[in-house]
C-alpha cells in the first residue's frame with residue numbers, strides 16, 4: 001500500500017503540491033488526471049524520492065519512508081513515459097541486467113517467462129531494444145518491475161503515443177498486475193483509459209487533489225464533463 005499524507009512541495013514561492021492525501025491499496029489502480037502543471041509528476045517524483053517534500057509524509061505498507069530509506073527502492077518500480085533501457089542490449093539482456101542490479105539472478109527460462117507474461121512477442125526477446133516501439137519498451141519495463149518483485153508501480157503518461165491495440169494490451173496487463181496484488185499509480189491525460197483501467201481516479205488542480213472518484217461509478221463522458229468543470 002502506498003500513501004501520501006498531507007504531502008506538499010514548494011519551489012521558491014510556487015506551491016506545486018498542496019497537502020495531498022492519497023492512498024493506493026494493494027490490488028488498486030489509481031489514475032491521476034489534471035492539466036499540465038497540476039502536480040502529477042511532482043507527486044510521482046516525491047514518491048520516487050527524486051525530490052524531497054516541503055512537508056507531509058509518504059508511507060509504504062503503513063511505514064513512514066525517510067529520504068534515505070531502502071524500502072522505497074525495494075518496493076517501488078517506475079515506468080516513465082518513455083522507458084529508457086540499454087538500446088544495444090536485447091530485451092532478455094536488459095531484463096537480466098536490471099534483475100541482477102536488484103539482487104535477483106533468474107534462469108533464462110524465468111526471464112523468458114517474465115517477458116511472455118508482459119506480452120512481448122517471442123521473436124523480440126533476442127532483439128536489441130534500439131528498434132523497439134514505445135509499447136514494446138513499456139512491456140520490458142513492466143517485466144523488470146515484476147522480476148524485481150516491486151509491490152508498487154508508478155507510471156507517468158503510460159498510454160500517450162500508444163496506438164489503440166497497444167493501449168488495450170497495456171490496459172489488460174495493468175489489470176492483471178492489480179489482480180495479482182500490485183498497487184499502481186499512474187499520471188495520465190487519457191480519460192477513457194482511466195475509466196477502463198482504474199479503481200480510483202483523482203483530478204488535480206493547482207497542486208490540490210480536488211476530486212477522488214470510484215471508476216466503477218462514472219462513465220468516461222461524465223468524467224470528461226467533471227474534468228472540464230474542475231480544471
Ligand SMILES: Nc1ncnc2c1ncn2[C@@H]1O[C@H](COP(=O)(O)OP(=O)(O)OP(=O)(O)O)[C@@H](O)[C@H]1O
Pocket residue numbers: 011014015016034035036037038039040041042043187
Ligand atoms: N524544478 C522545478 N522548479 C520550479 N517549479 C517546478 C519544478 N518542477 C515543477 N515545477 C512546477 O510545479 C508545478 C507542477 O508541475 P508538474 O510537472 O508536477 O505538473 P504535471 O501535472 O505533471 O504536468 P504535465 O501534465 O505537464 O506533466 C508546475 O507549475 C511546474 O511549473
